Amino acid sequence: MRPFAYQRASSLAEASRLGAETGRGQCDAPAQFLAGGTTLVDLMKLDVLRPARLVDINRLRERHGGIEVAPQGLRLGALASMSDVAGDRAVQASYPVIAQSLQLAASAQLRNMATLGGNVLQKTRCPYYRDPSWTECNKRNPGSGCAALEGFNRNHAVLGVDRSCIAQYPGDLGVALVALDSQVIVNEGQSQRPIAFADLHRPVDGRPDLETMLNPGDVITAFIVPAGPWTRRSLYLKVRDRESYEFAIASAAVALDLDGDVVRGARIGLGGLAYRPWRAREAEDALVGKPLTEETARDAAHAALAGAVTHGDNDYKPELGRRTLVRALLQAKAMEV
Ligand SMILES: Cc1cc2nc3c(=O)[nH]c(=O)nc-3n(C[C@H](O)[C@H](O)[C@H](O)COP(=O)(O)OP(=O)(O)OC[C@H]3O[C@@H](n4cnc5c(N)ncnc54)[C@H](O)[C@@H]3O)c2cc1C
Ligand code: SF4
Structure with missing residues (x-):
């Protein structure tokens, strides 16, 4: 790990002031806030993030926790x-x-x-981003290319991507x-x-x-x-390679307002599939005013993944995403609220 200065902020104003130095890009930002440190310190050890200064904000936990x-x-x-x-x-x-x-x-x-x-604010788990021995990574090294396009991309995103980066948002x-x-x-x-x-x-x-x-x-x-009439009938379904301590390869956050079987309102997010936290508005629109059945859930899931772009190893993701969303919708319908 490279040497860095450590400062503790006692107030928000102090944290903002200490963190306000500008840098060339986020990987090179000279100051980073230290909260739990579970992303930041990892990436500093890997030499991916190289802040000159850490501004510890843990004294703000009592007031802002x-x-x-x-x-x-x-x-x-x-x-x-x-x-x-x-x-x-x-x-x-x-x-x-x-x-x-x-x-x-x-x-x-x-x-x-x-x-x-x-x-x-956690960073992608793309292996090429996390290993600086790979020069080709536009996120870490702007303009260098994207090693994942032709490389190992099994966990990479299929929604919201372009040729500059197909990284998955992991949170x-x-x-x-x-x-x-x-x-x-x-x-x-x-x-x-x-x-x-x-x-x-x-x-x-x-x-x-x-x-x-x-x-x-x-x-x-x-x-x-x-608040909304959908928040009680809501759930998070996460599909991953093992049952615990693992990032999503597909996930769905679903919140429903039902009138009997009919969908009055739906709020849907997708994870593990997209470049950033993904709102599936096409799926919401496909559901509203209709009875929630396996068939309408499938139609909604098709709408959600219609724009998916795959790159070989992650060809399985659109179908997994659709199945995840269908299961989440039907489980939310069955909830007793
Ligand atoms: C092995 C492993 C498995 C994991 N699995 C999952 C998982 O399944 N799902 C999941 O969601 N996450 C997972 N994570 C990620 C983990 O949840 C994050 O590392 C953690 O939530 C980051 O929070 P932190 O407080 O430690 O952030 P830090 O590491 O302290 O900070 C992370 C970044 O956020 C910035 N920052 C922090 N707080 C603020 C603030 N208040 N304002 C502005 N900037 C701020 C920092 O400057 C830094 O850039 C996993 C992590 C590990 C190591
Ligand atoms: S997918 Fe994004 S983070 Fe991964 S190598 Fe390509 S540019 Fe870098």
Whole structure:
């Protein structure tokens, strides 16, 4: 690991100020925030991230680590641990998709250390990104090409990709947050600004090195999930190569408002399949006003994966994605709420 300076921030304003130095790209950003450290320190050891400075934000946990369930919605402090939110009874009852997306992620030890803010900003697990001995990686080394296009791409994305990068967004919480129209609250200097969670991660658009809408020094302080008639009938279905401690190869976050069998409202996110947390609006539109049956669920799943682009090893993903979504929809319909 390369040498770096370590500083602890005692307030948001101090964290923003210390983190605000600009860099050439996200891999080269001279300052990084240290929350749980479970992504950041890993990538520093691998020499993928090379910050000159770490700004420890753990002193902000008390002030920005709360969980509030109110009639108008859910507010989650960005410094809350994954395990605290996964284990919160009110979140489990009113927003099960959020609790499950966290409970099914990583391992118990990681969930205890890791924060929600760090979770949504975690980096891709693309092996070429994580190993600097590969020069070809546009995300780590802009303009160098993409080794995964012709290489090992079994876990790579099929939605939202272009020839510059086919990396998969690996997180689970982000899939639930994008489905539920969540907002991110960001602190910049002295002020707070809300961003739609759907806009936090940039589309690839030929620049995979630019990952989010955040500016240097921006600290995520909270996530707001608006209440809705669909949040109780919601779930997260994760398909992976082994039953625990593994990233998704396909996942679906589903929230339904039903009138008998008929879909009044649907909120759907997909994970393991896309370049960024993916909202499947085509699938939602295909369902609304129709009875939820295996057939309509299949039609919705076809609509969701219609734009899939595969690259050989990941040819299996569109069908796996469709089956995952059908199963999630039918399981959500069967929930007793
Ligand atoms: C073996 C392994 C398996 C895993 N499996 C899964 C899985 O199945 N599902 C899943 O979702 N995740 C999984 N993860 C990822 C894990 O959940 C993340 O590493 C963790 O959530 C990151 O949170 P952190 O607090 O440790 O972030 P850190 O490592 O401290 O930070 C990560 C990044 O976010 C930035 N950052 C952190 N907090 C803020 C903030 N508040 N504002 C602005 N920037 C911030 C940091 O600067 C850094 O760039 C796994 C990780 C490992 C190592
Ligand atoms: S898929 Fe993206 S992260 Fe992976 S090698 Fe290609 S450019 Fe790099």
